[in-house]
Amino acid sequence: MTDSVLNVLLGLVASAISAGLGWLAQTLRRRRRLGRVREFFGMPGGTECLLVVNRHASAASSMSVQRNDVYALLELAALVKECDARADIVAHDEVRQGLGRKAEFCLGGPTSNVRTAAHLASWLPGISFTASSTDPAADLTITAGDERFRHERGSHAAPGGQTYALLARLHAGGGDSPVFLIAGQTAVSNHAAVRYLTAHHRELARRYGKDGTFALILSVVNPGAYGPDVVIEASDVTAKALATPTPVAA
Numbered sequence: 001m002t003d004s005v006l007n008v009l010l011g012l013v014a015s016a017i018s019a020g021l022g023w024l025a026q027t028l029r030r031r032r033r034l035g036r037v038r039e040f041f042g043m044p045g046g047t048e049c050l051l052v053v054n055r056h057a058s059a060a061s062s063m064s065v066q067r068n069d070v071y072a073l074l075e076l077a078a079l080v081k082e083c084d085a086r087a088d089i090v091a092h093d094e095v096r097q098g099l100g101r102k103a104e105f106c107l108g109g110p111t112s113n114v115r116t117a118a119h120l121a122s123w124l125p126g127i128s129f130t131a132s133s134t135d136p137a138a139d140l141t142i143t144a145g146d147e148r149f150r151h152e153r154g155s156h157a158a159p160g161g162q163t164y165a166l167l168a169r170l171h172a173g174g175g176d177s178p179v180f181l182i183a184g185q186t187a188v189s190n191h192a193a194v195r196y197l198t199a200h201h202r203e204l205a206r207r208y209g210k211d212g213t214f215a216l217i218l219s220v221v222n223p224g225a226y227g228p229d230v231v232i233e234a235s236d237v238t239a240k241a242l243a244t245p246t247p248v249a250a
Helices: 003-039 067-082 114-123 188-206 237-244
Strands: 050-053 086-091 104-107 128-129 141-144 149-150 162-170 179-184 213-219 231-236
Touching: 003 188, 050 067, 067 086, 067 188, 104 114, 104 128, 114 179, 141 213, 149 213, 149 231, 162 188, 179 188, 179 213, 188 213, 188 231, 213 237
Parallel strands: 050 086, 050 104, 104 179
Antiparallel strands: 128 141, 141 149, 162 179, 162 213, 213 231
16 A cells, blocks of 8 residues: 555545544534523423413404414424424413423413413512503503503504513422413514524523523514514513512502
8 A cells, every 4th residue: 555545545534533523513512502492491302391372362263363473383383393392282271280390381461361361460470461441452561560561553653663572481499391471462572572582592591590580571673564573672570570569558
């Protein structure tokens, strides 16, 4: 064997070893990243999670689901698949189980999802959703302590309108699977909050840890023009959401 052939063979062996090490490093990195995602969402591979579906607030049928809520459910289903878990899709008024047994994603505000209403009353007493008796859709307001976030329809001054969503993660106890509340003032804001969650879960995990409870108010920028695509964090209301509101004196 000549020196030139030996050098070629050694080069091929070195390239193969380098490629193998690179592939192994990438595989380990992907596994660690997937492990962190599963840990944050409480969905180890092969487990089951709960997708709680709200109803279309203005539809006559209790089985109707708004189009943007369907889009949000599809994106949550993709997240569940990424974690190699299985999704159990249940209507909001058919869930009869407590928290912690399996990861849960609860979609929709308390007016369209009774499960959301129960979670807010039990675990986030400082958050309330209120509506005008004359025009409920025009000024639905999320209140967290002394902060108010009012939904406004589009006008000449603000053509795209303004809408908000509550994004929260709850833990009934240490080590239990989390519950994610996605409670928007509209179906578009529900969809926007799901997109924010799937895009920023790594940042949220760094801020609050794998078992931390948080409650964020998200602002959907000009939904009339941009739909659910442009979302910013308006306020971290975790402390206010967990605090029991002081009763108003008679």
